Amino acid sequence: MANKLYFTLFEKSGLKPAFFVLGLFLTSMVGISQDSNKYLKSLKQENGSLYFILPTEIKGKSLKINLDITLLYNKDSVNNVFLKFTTSSKQPLSKLDSVQLNFVEKHIKSTAHKLYFLEKKGKNWKSRFEAIISFEDFIALLKNYNSLQSIDLFVESEGEQLNLEANKLKRLIESLSICSPIILTELKQ
């Protein structure tokens, strides 16, 4: 059956055999490269699993953010979800007040925040932050990633309070579209 299909495709393509095989191979590689390994790493642990959504880049006007998400899911305890992200900006961002995920109809706001480090990299400043959202909010994010509009960072720079918005979320939404069904199925949500 498959042989017949390939033979028909080959005949209709009008390509030389070598190019046809190469074309077929490259097409299959595109399929393979879309697999979940590119976006999600999970590890079974005692009483649960560790889920890691690999870093993806999101952008704003004067801001570039590299965001990854970690959840250590334990059946018997309260689960928090860690948003860890690196910001690259022209001004030094020394304190994170909150992260707000803006959906069409609702907002999710982070609770606890931590600065890992702040360092100068060329002309820009690089900050690494951690923010925590609740397990329920994370499930809401996985279920509603399609309606995610923007991410607001409320930060402090040299004593001044800033609101930085990232609204180019294509890569994050692509990543969540792959990770979401896997995590939701495993967690039976």
Place this chain on the structure above:
Amino acid sequence: MKKLVYGVFAAVLFSSCGAYAPSPVTGFLFTDVKGNAMVTSNSLGSKVGSAEASSILGIIGTGDVSVQTIAKNANISKISHVDYHTKNILGIYATHTVFVYGQ
């Protein structure tokens, strides 16, 4: 058939001098290998970090996949183990992703 052989030969030739990421096994057309690079006596923690290095045609290679940088970015002070994931496509594009786990 002769051209197919030439095609495969050219792919081998190009892949040997093209993009390459370290892997315990070699696939000149395609490599997709996961493995473990290091295990310590520390217990499995709740933190994980990753970084990726990539190569295009073996001409341009970029990325910082050092364990120290990944541990710093993930705020890991005790490393439990280090994994990697290597991909090579026709020697055209290769990636090497390192995962550091710990607490």
